[in-house]
Amino acid sequence: MAFGCKSETDNSRERRCCMFQKNDMVIYGSQSVCEVVNIGTLSMAMIDKKKQYYTLRPIYQRDSVVYVPVDSERPVMRPVITKEEAQKLVKNIPNIKAAWIEKEVEREQEYKKAISSCDPERLIMIIKTLYNRRKARIEDGKKVTVIDERYFKMAEKQLHEELAFALGIPREEIADYISGYMHKKSGKKSGD
Secondary structure, three states: OOOOOOOOOOHHHHHHHHOOOOOOEEEEHHHEEEEEEEEEOOOOOOOOOOOOEEEEEEOOOOOOOEEEEOOOOOOOEEEOOOHHHHHHHHHHHHHOOOOOOOOHHHHHHHHHHHHHHOOHHHHHHHHHHHHHHHHHHHHOOOOOOHHHHHHHHHHHHHHHHHHHHHHOOOHHHHHHHHHHHHHHHHHHHHHO
């Protein structure tokens, strides 16, 4: 399952995710789910008055406003996944493998790339990796590292907010929704 603008040959997907309209719901970097509330020029000091900007309002931080140049390629901005895509993603969680990178610097770089990609599958991979690493460290009598905890929370926040919005579930309930699905699925297997 691909999320975001990845293919220049997929014109319908490219048009859908690279040109947004007012009232569109998008994922924008660490801001997570945002509504496009305006598209136009800005009248602020030291800003190119001819340049077009998206005005975004993060739905989980209603007091925030983000301005993004329409021609910007970074950070990632893409449509929120659909309810059907969210349901498929949750069903696919057991099949998404955790990654393991031995060197700490490379591991943190991979965490950063996954977070900035805004790709839900990569976020799940990082969450699984960090969950397994946390569990192993605790079993070894070690503390969870600050870096691991920070990236775990960031990935979980991004993933949970998008899934909650797409599924129409309060974000506080999304962890229970995923957990409930996993238990229900594992219950079916054990009953077979």
